Amino acid sequence: MIDYRTYEAEDFILDESFRRWALQADPQATAFWEAWQLQHPDRADVVRQARRLARNLSDYYADDATEDRIQQEVNRLMLGALDRSAQEEEPVRPLWYASPVWRWTAAACVVLLAAFGYWQYRTDTQQTAVSGTYAARVEQAGNALIEKTNTSAQTLNILLSDGSVVSLAPRSSISYPARFDKASRTVYLQGEAFFDVVKNPASPFLIYANHTITKVLGTSFVVRAYEDEPDVQVSVRTGRVSVYAQNDYERARQTGDRQLRGVVLTPNQQVTYNIKGDRLDKSLVERPMAILATIPSREQTFDDMPIAQMLLALEKTYGVDLVFNEDDLMRCRATISFAEENLMERLDVICQTVGASFEVIDGQIVIDSKGCQ
Amino acid sequence: MATSNPSGELWLRFKAGDERALGELARLHYRSLYNYGLRLTTDSDLVWDTIQDLWLELWDRRDKVGDAVFVKTYLLKSLRYKLLRRLPNQYPTRTDELTYTNTPSESPVEQQIIDDESMAGQMAQLQRLMASLTKRQQEVLYLRFYQNLENHEIAQIMGMERQSVANLLHRTLKELREHWSSSLLLLLLQMCW
Structure with a gap:
């Protein structure tokens, strides 16, 4: 048992139990210190000084980090760690569901949910039933987007503000902000495009396309999502992407469910999403989609x-x-x-x-x- | 306030490569680390970035670190090492005696203290008192007061002998007390709280 009777103010402020009482209203510490003060009324002044000093010191050491900022940093870290794990793995794993890839997908989804929680919440509070169509999505995103539509017969190349390049197929449209914000890069696609995305683990690249969401850390791949076709296809040339049914993605977001069903694609794999059946099917790329042929080899x-x-x-x-x-x-x-x-x-x-x-x-x-x- | 006991199960999960354990562990220690970083530099961007690098490097080496590490001490020590290496002007790592006094020495601390009466003024008083300490004194006090560390842990982090930490802390408190007991405490006593 410590003899606190001989303590001066500075001794008190270095005592952990005392600080818990002075700064945090810890019930156990409070009970002890109130009883102690009653027994030692002669030390009341010293205790009062010490408590005051402890509070001032605590203010002096206060920092400017908000809980939001800390959460953001943790998310950034998780994405960074996932990105590193991804690089350690083999490029293609045919048994994807039995491999560690699947194990970390759950974690990836969690990160994704947390990272976009606020933004999603904002759009969600305005409208709970979100439509998956391009027009509805773009309208919901607000008027700050630039829209490019390819009415020509050739592929149209578009440079985004982060340096990513989109090769837009004929009869296709893409909407994107003039400048991406720091936390995420979101674009909306109708039709088909080849994406060459600049790697930035702190700011995942999200493509909304006809009831699907494709999430990228940095890679190149094709999304084909024409509204007059029953399927959406995503196939990967380099890197790795995750594809989610928009329904699943949004339901998981609303319920806070961590077990989000998504599909991870590695090079030469593709996923087909059947809109009517609300199902994601994964396969190897048998025949490259048309647009891949029009993208010149970049070696x-x-x-x-x-x-x-x-x-x-x-x-x-x-x-x-x-x-x-x-x-x-x-x-x-x-x-x-x-x-x-x-x-x-x-x-x-x-x-x-x-x-x-x-x-x-x-x-x-x-x-x-x-x-x- | 989390004490510096080994984080046990969480640490083992982290070592086994569980990303969620990494997230939880980081969440647990992020503010401590950031706050400590701000004691060493005012460049908050540098602190945020250095903490990211610290975690990612730890993640890369997760199978090589020990099972029973005092996680908090280990993290604070690593951050200190990384950050001080990145700072352009070297922090005095050896001599305790180098004093970086920011207070204009001609006006006595006591006089300034009496001049300030508001809450902001009290903070200014404390800042002046703190600025009259050496960086090492400030750091020892901080690690004890804010991070709740024991002398031997502080010794590890700052690369000192345990006894030197005890001496430095004692001297620091004595110096502070001289100022406090002369006029600040009197002043504080007069204010109701």
Whole structure:
């Protein structure tokens, strides 16, 4: 038993039991300290000083982290950890339901739910029965979206604000914000598109398409969801995506159910969602969907080539506008080869070789260089 | 307040590769870590990022860390190490005697204390008192008061001998007490609470 009679104010504030009473109204500590004060009325002043100091010190050590922020950080961490686990695994696992992939899918869903909880809650309180159609979804998302519709006969390439590239098939539309917010990247698709998504575990990429939601951490794949077709198809070229029936996704969100049914796809796998049957079927990609044929192979080898020429080649491969000083960059040469890297990763590597930087501005990429270094 | 006992079952689940255990563990310690980080630097973005890296590295090495680790002490120590390495101006890691006094020395602390009467003023007083301590004194006091750590745990985190921690803490309290007992405490006594 500690003899508190000899304690001065600073001794008290270093005593854990005392702090629990002074700061947290801990019932056990409160009972003890109230009884103690009654027995030692001569120490009342010291106790009062100490309590005051403890509270001031506690305020002094207060931080600015809200519970929301901490939750956000935990979510970001979980996504980061999942992403790392994903990289450790084999690229394709045919017995997906018996493999560890399935084990972490549940965790992934939890993270997803938590991460988007607030945003989803907002839209949900306004309207409980959410329609799965493109028009309804876009309308619900508000007017801050840019819409692109491909009325031509060729694939249309669109650069998003995070550097992801969407190749939109004919007769298809996509809506997306001019600038993605920090926590998530959400787009709405009607029709078919090939996505080359920039990796960002802190901000998953979500595609709403005809009663399905496809979630991506960074990868390339096709979503086919025409409203006049009975099925939605998602197939993966690189990386990994999760696909959910919109009904399941939203029900799980509302009930807080952690066992969300979803399908994880790895390269050369595809999932077909039958809208009427509300079912997800997974299979290997037998015949690549039409749009894949129109996406040129993105393997590139540059052998002792001027940087400017590399950039021109990238422009062609990805169908995006690059703005740079051609004269400057024609004089610098390098040897680089790319296989699975996405546009942003390629630009990173190229820019690093000459100490340049780049920025996505209004649907084009502006490269700032100071000649060769 | 969570004490620094081994987190037992949760820790074992974490080590076995259970992502949910990682989430729970992180949730449990996140504020402690962030708060501690803010004692070492005012750059809160750097603190958030360093904590992320800390957890992810721990996740990568999960099968190599021990079964019976005092998780909190271990985490705080790792954060301290990581953060101090990333800070541009080195924190004094060896000498206790380096004093970084932020108070203008010409005006006595007591006079300033009497000048301030509001709640905000009280906080300013405390800040001035704290600023008159060395960084190591501040850290020892903080680890004891806010993080509820014992001297031997503080010693581990700061890379000191247990006895040095005890001495430093004693000296710190004595210094604080000199200021407190002279005028701050008198002033506090006069205020009702």
